[in-house]
Amino acid sequence: MDGGEGMDAGRPIDAEALRAYYEQLPNEYGFASQCKMTLLGDLKGKRVLDIDCRRGKGVIKLSDYVGARGRVVGVDPTPEWIEIARSYQDDAWRRNGLPENNMEYLVAYPEDLAAAGLADGTFDLVFANSSVNVDFCPEAVLREAFRVLRPGGVLVYDGVVAAGERDAGTVARARELGNAVQAAPARGELEAMMARIGFERPEYYEESDVSPETGYVGGFEVPTAETDEDVRFVKTTARIYKPRR
Numbered sequence: 001m002d003g004g005e006g007m008d009a010g011r012p013i014d015a016e017a018l019r020a021y022y023e024q025l026p027n028e029y030g031f032a033s034q035c036k037m038t039l040l041g042d043l044k045g046k047r048v049l050d051i052d053c054r055r056g057k058g059v060i061k062l063s064d065y066v067g068a069r070g071r072v073v074g075v076d077p078t079p080e081w082i083e084i085a086r087s088y089q090d091d092a093w094r095r096n097g098l099p100e101n102n103m104e105y106l107v108a109y110p111e112d113l114a115a116a117g118l119a120d121g122t123f124d125l126v127f128a129n130s131s132v133n134v135d136f137c138p139e140a141v142l143r144e145a146f147r148v149l150r151p152g153g154v155l156v157y158d159g160v161v162a163a164g165e166r167d168a169g170t171v172a173r174a175r176e177l178g179n180a181v182q183a184a185p186a187r188g189e190l191e192a193m194m195a196r197i198g199f200e201r202p203e204y205y206e207e208s209d210v211s212p213e214t215g216y217v218g219g220f221e222v223p224t225a226e227t228d229e230d231v232r233f234v235k236t237t238a239r240i241y242k243p244r245r
Contacts (some may be wrong), residue, residue, distance in 0.1 A: 026178035056085025173225035
């Protein structure tokens with residue numbers, strides 16, 4: 001698998017490269033399949049984007065949080081998952097006690113949200129989880145999150161970072177396996193990436209250790225890359241603001 005983690009995230013990304021990458025990416029039953037969705041603050045009336053929304057369970061939670069005056073958009077590059085998500089939404093907004101649907105699902109590569117019609121500065125909050133670690137180009141994904149956020153908006157990253165420096169070969173092999181924990185960047189690398197993009201310094205909450213083998217449910221383990229690397233992985237929730245100016 002030829003990922004884009006080392007590419008220039010400011011360059012246009014070839015649509016065929018994106019298609020080929022996501023068509024063969026192993027992305028089922030891993031840690032990113034978990035739907036914990038740790039959120040911070042009152043979201044009533046907010047416009048929220050869920051990146052890599054999979055089958056839409058997180059969007060349904062967000063739909064309840066934002067209420068009747070809010071709006072939630074879920075994007076994912078897998079058309080089959082978006083179709084499943086759309087099949088849930090009518091029942092979901094009624095169960096959430098809403099007067100009408102406040103959800104929308106779009107097939108979109110997370111590196112190119114503009115192709116799905118998502119304009120600059122249109123969301124109050126963007127939610128992303130550890131699946132970003134195995135996306136084609138994580139930095140390009142986070143640049144798109146920055147673009148669609150309004151000034152003062154917040155990116156909530158409910159994902160994984162490494163407590164020490166990473167071995168590039170191990171990260172590459174982990175990405176090939178779709179292992180979002182073992183593909184995690186070092187905390188300092190994540191912070192440097194956010195600074196390059198223009199975000200403020202991340203604020204971290206609710207941290208705990210997580211194993212690279214961790215699957216989507218307790219007791220389920222996922223493949224890991226063989227490595228001599230000795231690094232601790234930390235599940236974290238980070239709140240990362242786009243400056244108001």
